[in-house]
Amino acid sequence: MFKQHSGIIELSHDESFKYQIVQKFMTGKINRKEASELLCVSERSVTRYSKRVQRKGILGVKNGNYGKVSNNDKYDAKTKEMVIDIYLNGYFDFNLKHFSEILLKDHQIDIPYKTLWRWFSKARLIKRARKRRRIKRVYRDRMPQEGLLLQMDGSHHKWNGKDDWCLIAAIDDATSEIPYAEFFKGETTLGCMKVLKGIIERKGVPKAIYTDKAGWSGGGKRTDFSQFQRACEKLGIQVIYADSPEAKGRIERAFRTFQDRIIPEMRSKKIRSMKKANQYLRSQFLKNYWNKEKTVRPINKETAYSPLDPFKDLDQILVIENSRKIGSDHTVQWAGKRYKIDSGRYSFAGYEAVFRETIDGRTRVFVMEKEVGLEEIIEPPREVAEKHLEGPNKPPTTEEAEIEKRLRLYMAPLITRLRNRLVQHMVSGKPLNLRNLDKEAC
Numbered sequence: 001m002f003k004q005h006s007g008i009i010e011l012s013h014d015e016s017f018k019y020q021i022v023q024k025f026m027t028g029k030i031n032r033k034e035a036s037e038l039l040c041v042s043e044r045s046v047t048r049y050s051k052r053v054q055r056k057g058i059l060g061v062k063n064g065n066y067g068k069v070s071n072n073d074k075y076d077a078k079t080k081e082m083v084i085d086i087y088l089n090g091y092f093d094f095n096l097k098h099f100s101e102i103l104l105k106d107h108q109i110d111i112p113y114k115t116l117w118r119w120f121s122k123a124r125l126i127k128r129a130r131k132r133r134r135i136k137r138v139y140r141d142r143m144p145q146e147g148l149l150l151q152m153d154g155s156h157h158k159w160n161g162k163d164d165w166c167l168i169a170a171i172d173d174a175t176s177e178i179p180y181a182e183f184f185k186g187e188t189t190l191g192c193m194k195v196l197k198g199i200i201e202r203k204g205v206p207k208a209i210y211t212d213k214a215g216w217s218g219g220g221k222r223t224d225f226s227q228f229q230r231a232c233e234k235l236g237i238q239v240i241y242a243d244s245p246e247a248k249g250r251i252e253r254a255f256r257t258f259q260d261r262i263i264p265e266m267r268s269k270k271i272r273s274m275k276k277a278n279q280y281l282r283s284q285f286l287k288n289y290w291n292k293e294k295t296v297r298p299i300n301k302e303t304a305y306s307p308l309d310p311f312k313d314l315d316q317i318l319v320i321e322n323s324r325k326i327g328s329d330h331t332v333q334w335a336g337k338r339y340k341i342d343s344g345r346y347s348f349a350g351y352e353a354v355f356r357e358t359i360d361g362r363t364r365v366f367v368m369e370k371e372v373g374l375e376e377i378i379e380p381p382r383e384v385a386e387k388h389l390e391g392p393n394k395p396p397t398t399e400e401a402e403i404e405k406r407l408r409l410y411m412a413p414l415i416t417r418l419r420n421r422l423v424q425h426m427v428s429g430k431p432l433n434l435r436n437l438d439k440e441a442c
Contacts, residue, residue: 009058009059009062011058011061011062015061015062018039018049018061019053019058019060019061021035021038021039022035022046022049022050022053022060022061023053025046025050026050026053026054032046032047049061074115075111075115080119083103083109083111083116083119084119084120084123084125086103086107087099087120087125088125090268091264091268093263093264093267094261094264095260095261096113096116096117096120096126097113098260098261098264099116100113100116103116142173142174142296142298142299143173143174143298144174144298144299144300145174145298145299145300145302145303145304146172146174146175146177146298146303146304146305147172147174147203147204147206147207147303147304147305147306148173148174148206148207148208148304149172149173149174149206149207149208149209149210149240150170150171150172150173150199150206150208150209150210151170151171151173151209151210151211151248151250151251152168152169152170152192152195152196152209152210152211152251153168153169153211153212153248153251153252153255154166154167154168154169154184154187154191154192155167155169155255155258155259156187157259157263158263159183159259159262159263159266159277160266160271160272160273160274160277161263161266161267161272162272163274165183165184165185165274165277166183166184166185166186166187166191167181167182167183167184167255167258167281168181168182168184168187168191168192168194168195169181169182169195169251169254169255169258170195170196170199170209170251171250171251171254173210173250174298174299175295175296175297175298176250176254176294176295176296177291177295178254178286178290178291179198179199179202179203180195180198180199180202180282181195181281181282181286182194182195182198182278182281182282183274183277183278183281185274189224189225189227189228189320190320190357190359192225192228193228193231193318193319193359194318194359196209196228196231196232196318197314197318197359200235200308200314201314203303203305204303204305204306204307204308205235205236205237205305205306205307205308206237206304206305207237207238207304207306208237208238208239208240209232209237209238209239209240210240210242210247210248211239211240211241211242211248212241212242212245212248213241213242213243224320227319227320227321230321231317231318231319234312234317235308235312235317236306254290254294257294261285261289262281262285265280265285266280315358315359316356318358318359319356319357319358319359320356320357321354321355321356322334322354322355322357323352323353323354323355324352324353324355325350325351325352325353326341326348326349326350326351326352326353326367327349328349328350329349330343330347330348330349331377332353334355337376337377338376338377338379339374339375339376339377340374340375340376340377341353341365341367341372341373341374342372342373342374342375343367343372348367348372351367351368352367353365353366353367353372354366354367418434421433421434
């Protein structure tokens, strides 16, 4: 480091050599090409050096930050302790970039990110990224239009700090915009349908949805996901299945950012219920942060979202459908119960009754696309024999106990004799003789 003392400027060996060569170039003793070769820079850099020396004199060969106050000396130890204290008492789970934004927004303290990083690194408060073994992945360009492809997935986490919730969201491949997202208790097919409904109501019908194969591999995650594909086919949406999480890396990386920012912010704002969490997610986080700061412009400004066909009812399409055949007595079996179909004056015997479970949890029944009423048939309980009602643990009577005692006394010698003959058979190899067991002495 070189300092200026009482008007004296100290130059390093390289700076002194640069100044001498530039002076020779300016006085015409050497040409520009020779100066560039001596300084190991381009000819254009030689011109810039000479202009700076003409304008600033000998300071023209010094670094532009020479004489300025360093950020190390700009803030005193008291300011540093105050900032670290703010972090530890209220924002201990925020990442450093997030904390620097909060520090400026809520506390009106403007400190450069690099200065904060230096302070926090020395205090061992930096959240280090996990190191993972890298697998080669081929880069794929973004889609040229918004609405051409949406990546959809769910993220399971303790979003409020204690309860296991699932955040289902979809991100536009062209712009990284998240048109709709919502917290649910689990990653269900109806939850995915609700997110799709929110996207269609706000933006329109997308051309394709990119998701994983969770619903096809069994288990409790997205059961009946083929119903989602059926609904998408009715809406003209192509469902594309990814073979790996990295294939839909845009939504996976978005979820990492969500977990890094939403969890500490909800803790800071004391948000615990799912209803308030969803309000905060859509009205503040997505609107004021993600869709403002994390989105990019598409190559083609024309949108690929299509308006919903006015003859299509989302509430009739985004449902889970199951069919049951109507019996000759106009009854059907559903969910372990028996129901009577209200057919009016028409006969529906032999037709299919379609049970539709809607997003809001209701179950509606349709026959030939006409909604019908149901009446549950409550059958009287059947009479059960008294001996079954008494159960297997009923204590035996005196007569039954006496019979069991005599039987045990008779069978015990027979079992002993049989065991002895088996041992002899195994030792000698002679044929096993089971005759006269009751007459042989033990």
